[in-house]
Amino acid sequence: MEGRRIGVYVCHCGLNIAGTVDVEEVAKYAATLPSVVVSRDYHYMCSDPGQALIKDDIKECGINRVVVASCSPRMHELTFRNACQDGGLNPYLLEHTNIREHCSWVHEDKAAATEKAKALVRAAVKRVYYHEPLEVKEAPVNPNVLVVGGGIAGMQAALDIANGEHQVYLVEREPSIGGHMIQLDRTFPTLDCSECILTPKMAEVGHHPFIELLAYSEVEEVSGSIGQFKVKVRKKARYIDESKCVGCGVCEEKCPWKVPSEFEMGLAMRKAIYIPFAQAIPNVVTIDKDLCVYIQSGGKKCGACIKFCEANAVTPETLLNQSDQIVELEVGSIIVATGYDQFDPSVVPQYGYKKYDNVLTGLEFERITCAAGPTGGKILLKDGTEPENVAIIHCVGSRDQNYHEYCSRVCCMYGLKYAYLIKELTGADVYEFYIDMRCFGEGFEEFYKRISEEGIKFIRGKVAKVTDVAITEEEKGKLIVVAEDTLLGSMVRVPVDMVILCAALESRSDADKVASLFGLNRRADGFFLARHVKLDPVATPTDGIFIAGCCEAPRDIPDTVAQAEAAAAKALSLISKGKITLEAAVATVDEAQCQGCGRCEEICTFHAPKVISKNGVMVSTINETLCKGCGACAVACPTGAISIRHFTQEEILAQVGALIEV
Amino acid sequence: MMALIPSKEVVDVVLEAGGEPLKLCYQCGLCTATCPWNLVRSFSIRGMVHQSQLGLVDFESEDIWLCATCNTCVKRCPRGVEIIDIMRALRKVIVEMGVAKVPDALRLSAKNVSVTGNPLAELQEKRADWAKDLDVKPFIEGTELLYFPCCYPAYEPKEKGIARATVGILNEARVDFGILGVKESCCGDLVRKSGNETIFRRLAESNIKAFTENGVKRILVSSPHCYNTFKNEYPDFGGNFEVIHSTQYLLELVKEHRIEFAKELNKRVVYSDPCYLGRHNDIYDEPREVLQSIPGLELVELPDFREEALCCGGGGGRIWMETKKGERFCDLRLEQAIELGAEVLAVACPICMCMFKDSQLTVDKGESIEVKDVTELVHEAI
């Protein structure tokens, strides 16, 4: 610690400081402190001549640490850091102390204010003694972007970026992009046909010269950090030659092996070789390996698809020898748009899902009303007849602390949409069982009013059970929905033919894996946590990784699209700058001191520390591109191995110890 | 608790009876919260609407007959639900389908209207008797204005003053007017609001016929109920006439200096807005301007007035029914007026006048205040 030469500069700020604080006395006092070689006061330190004092003293008096006592560092720390730099001194060798906002402006007693200013300067001098030069690093940004999830959010984000002529890799784990939105029949509140508005976008994604679509693929590994992520993607084998398949569907027709279709929510069958739905992108077949008898028998049985494929896309070779491929990508930013799962209502046994044929979930009902769906768009009961009365139960799995405490946001609206469709298509009596109607979006309340006009019966009350145990003649053969009508203050039993459960949107069952893959945090409700709920809603704790759509929280299509566009804008702004500046005041590990206990790794919100084995000894390392310098790890570190540059314990203790004169 | 089973049939019946607006209700409860009944007892309109939505109405309940159709709830309803129509529909279901007992007083009055053309069971041929000693011409083709006094001023001794004052003023202003007398019947408002749609239709058709046959174009009415019915409901049955309420017409006469005040009326006066003039037809200023034009008259306002004004409790057929002491809105209103130190409670509706005059008999110091129609006050001052 030899050779510290400290310069102290006390600013008058006109009379803003000098009116209350005797700045000359403060400067004189500072001159008496150890290691202080120059101490000056000046009218306006932030002015050019004021800054020149510092620059000159660096050159002429050889000062190598600077204390400026003036206004708030939040105002002018950067100014004086730049002055130091211009004078040839590392900018981090400055300590800026606040004797205006925190002293002259808030105190009236001149003597006391002067004493306080002295104490602040004394503490700053003690602290600056320990300041070390820090290097401000920059890193380049790879302009390629990875978008994970080919639902509406992922597609929109991919298109926005690709339209800016930047390369996008769009990874989708299902055989086709489209997500949940392509399963929907119509979209509230405008009742546009979902397919009609979505398929053009899917086609655009499929053909876009700047989008490389990796469907039927999953991200396996992500390393690196903002600007330079390395990503491994597993492209799952479709057991066909994608370049040859024209999607004619003949093989599908001929294939004799069936299972319930995932896309149709199990309400229709698909084949072992299949295209999940007519407008699938990419329009190529996929083979369900577990179901394909040819593959399972090692080529001994069946082989119908090979026989009928004129394009020669399915061959014994593709069926028996194709395997997953690992694709390695390098990208500068990542947009995670992995969507949601529908809550499984069978965990609420009272509602009879899976027990009674005509108790359906929302997504199942979407398929039923869809013209391309299993019933050709007719609302039919399992026995093929039309229902005369239907109950729609809201908040299934949401607003219920036994399942999910949150409001799922879209259910009220889709519940209303169903009511409308049922009325329109069957004229059946519709009962909506709700707790509150939450119709907050553009056109939502108007839609609610419009649906009300249809004579839908709204019963305010959470349904206790759905049963087929009749107690009166008219209940026989019906499903009876039992609830308290809280507005009547009376129990009601409503016999209906069909019950639709407005199942909540919940976080993906594998959200934990996705979170740890991309370094995301999850809220208590399972969804991914944004960097700031209000002011940074698509960023995440990991710089360069953004989230959009229902993986962040349940939301409707317009909100999802807006969020996807926001995420794309974030990625584009990174690309446009081309480089990132790294925080200099970050955590650093003294490896000899570190015991590799992992407390730092555990506490860090940004996943910057990581415990690794070095020569068999566990030590923590800090990824400086991830570290924000918040200091939580240093507090958690039991051995003092971690310190935060520019905010080391030594520095702060020196400052604290000097604040009070004894 | 017995579970109820919603009844589609009942809902359909109510809808059929004109209850269509109930579909729109989203059960916020603002109607109940604004209803004057809840000043004196508990009455859940919201609950009744919801019962109607599910076909679970308790038709035996006396609550069905409470609504005085004051329109406060309708004016405030965030969904624009025509709640009075729903009440009317429920009453209609009872009256016309006999699903429950109609209160005796209502049944009797409705019968009276049906038979005699007025609720007071007076003879039709005596309908013009109030004007016997006055210079009143029968209406003939070409007469400028028809004066339609309403059954109460026509028959009820306590209210005849309204009709007579009106005639006095019209004559003073040299207005070319006439009356139809025995050719006219009750406008039918109260019977309609109390569920007797069939009787109402008959009355409406007969009045329209009489008006049309006699070449009536412009009708001056003393009652806001007649005003509302002629203006807003008769057009549905083909009767399109220019309808003018006495307070509107008085203002016209004052402004055109067709009447001049000769005396000062040094009195402190409060004005009680009739529901059917105010909330139903947005006429708030005219009566006040007329009163203020009377020299010496000091107009003071009740605690709630104009849009917020408290109903007298007589609308919707309530005038015919007994309301328990302690639950009478008119008593509250009268007490408020006395509290304000008013010498006169001015009204512009024969129903209000009837209700308030009854109140005078039971309310403490009820006799300390006069109840007068605006017309009467004007007549006194000219």
Added chain:
Amino acid sequence: MAEFEPQIIAFCCNWCTYAAADLAGTSRVHYPPNVKIVRVMCSGMVNPIYVLKAFESGADGVLVAGCNLVDCYYLDGPVKCDAMFAILKKLVHILGLEDERLRREMISASEGVVFARVVEEMVEGLKKLGPAPFKVKKGAVV
């Protein structure tokens, strides 16, 4: 004898409470000069030793203040600070120190007035309590 003037050291996070103190300044909200602020980047950066050292060096009261849970620049710094503070409180409690000498606040950047009020309250409270019971160790100040 002059009135006892308590010494308070306040650890304030850069983004919220330090900014709140700045705002108190720009709005000229006056408060007693007994407080001296140490700027930290996050309340979650405050190590228990900083607070203990403040007492060692003669402070009569210590304030640890930072963002509200929802405002945190580092997402959940206040949670970490609370966890640290809970331990710290237990320690000084066992030590026998009055609870009022150690205060934890969440003061957002817009709450200059709140900052001033907290300081005033602390000064008032500490005046009643009198000096902290620690004798400063010889040579404790670096």
Added chain:
Amino acid sequence: MNLYEIIQDTKTHYCLECGKCSSICPISRYDPQYSPRVMIEDALFGFEEELIHNHKLFSCLTCYACQLKCPSDVDYPLFIRKTRELAAAAGEHGDYAHSGTLQSLVGLMARSSIKQRRFEWFSNSYRTSESSDVMLFIGCSPYFEPVFEDIPVRTLDIAEASLKILNSLGIEPLVHPDEKCCGHDALWLGDMETFRILAEHNAAIIKESGVKKLIFFCPEGYRTFKLDYPNYVKLDCEVMHISEFLAQRLETEGLRFNEVKKKVTYQDPCRLGRHLGIYDAPRKVLASIPGIELVEMEHIREDSICCGTSCFTNCDSYSKQIRVGRLVEAKATGAETLITSCPKCQTHFKCAMVARGEEKGPEVEIEVMDLANLVANAIGG
């Protein structure tokens, strides 16, 4: 005192430079930069400044392994302690673990006139007496509780167990509310001012209470009272470790324990073992509990290996490796529980097991328990 005097005092000039010390030193085994022999050599060459500013000066565990092997009887730990006094006077203090919180608390405790709230944890299921002539020294345990909350170590469990044991022997001991830290760490870190204040305070309250016997469950306090206090203050009472006390009672009162089925191994705490030569008493207690099977580690008694940290200072990567090594040894015995009779040993071992990163080091998870707790469990009830 200067370095020359220290060398005389600790017989350091007898050093033969044989290097036995460095070869036995648990730190030197892992830290190539640390060697007791080189430290001594520096001292003998008179490099006083270098020596007191060398932060490795605070690495020595003062475990006394070297001293027992030294052919010239050089008291290296004492040499270190005294040299640290010089270093402390120059503002050096080594690398504090836990940011120096514990040292700071001791400093504040020493320099405060207020009443501590030491016994709020105290449940009323144990009987104590203000007029007893036996005192149980609780030490810093109440402070350890919050600090080590996350490991988790509950040193007060040991205090409670000790009370239960004493109660079951019909003793209602005094627990003193004004007791302060024994000063062990201050002493061994060279902070003599703090140590003296603490020693004088404790001696005074003990004298005032008139107790005849002072029982410790912490070997550090025990050592400090037994070997160090007499050099500074007058103490008129017998001091004992709870294991010693129990061993004594086993003979005199024929104590009987319930069966506890457990295969255990035993860690000799340095202070109890090498500092005070107590190896048999705890083993005797273990042997008296039916069902307990003691399997010894490779290094035991005089050859026992330190738990790896002392005075919460220089608790570094090497310290961790020592502990990991020792735990691996303990696990190798096949024991399910590692018994110690020192709260610090327990703390340091449990701390070494913390592995919260995704990547884990060697598997060292084993139950660690204080002898007092084991005995208390065997008493039952």
